Amino acid sequence: MPLPIDYHNHPQAHSVRPYTPELLQPWADAARAKGLKQVAFTDHDRYKDGVDFNQIDRLRDANPDVIFLAGIELDNDPETGTAGRAWVEKNWDRLDFVLGSAHYLAPETEMFDQVTRKDEFARRDIEADCAQYLAELGGMLDRGGIDCLAHLDLIKIHGVWQPKLGSLQPYFEPILQRIKREGLAIEISTAGWRKPVNEQYPHLDLIRLAHEIGIPFTLASDAHSHAQLAEHYDRLEPMLGELGIREVATYKRHQRTMLAL
């Protein structure tokens, strides 16, 4: 049976494109074709003005065989983050699922995960960048209003970091312990397989540790087009089997239910 959920998707991609049947229906068609049972729409909070809960309801009515979650990817954008968080608070009861992520390393105002920044990162002190990244994630958790953390070790994206400590585990263990304490989930994302690092998020060492301490997982492609839905799930499925992950977290109105694979 195909993996049943894709919990990180961007119908609007990289601009405000208001939700309409024309925008959303291709996502339902692609979900059905790929055997997905549940799809979460998690556009970036900076494009919140395009999100329309009534249009998601309309899509649900037209496609009762697939469950659609109303969601958002809330990040630490220094310009839009505050308004994004206020929007999440205001719409909390209409949202099923909120992803939290850090795409910015203060005081920078440019996303660090732009692939065009690879050469720059090859020259940077990524140990220091990782410390800043973890502080940014910690800030997201301090502010709250999140169900699940997206691409937990995104800082590795450029594929140029040789961690001095040998493994990512010592860097990320404290935040994983905090995620566990706060009852949140993390996603296993195939998006890293289309980035220079060429590795799923997070690293296997982190998935193993998270699994060991009992953090639940969602599954995600971080699709920016319906064509990318469930991308590389054929590669992810045997990996989950080897890791002994036999259930995934699903959400409705922020309530988690585990679903057997």
Ligand SMILES: [Zn+2]
């Ligand atoms: Zn992201």
Ligand SMILES: [Zn+2]
């Ligand atoms: Zn995303």
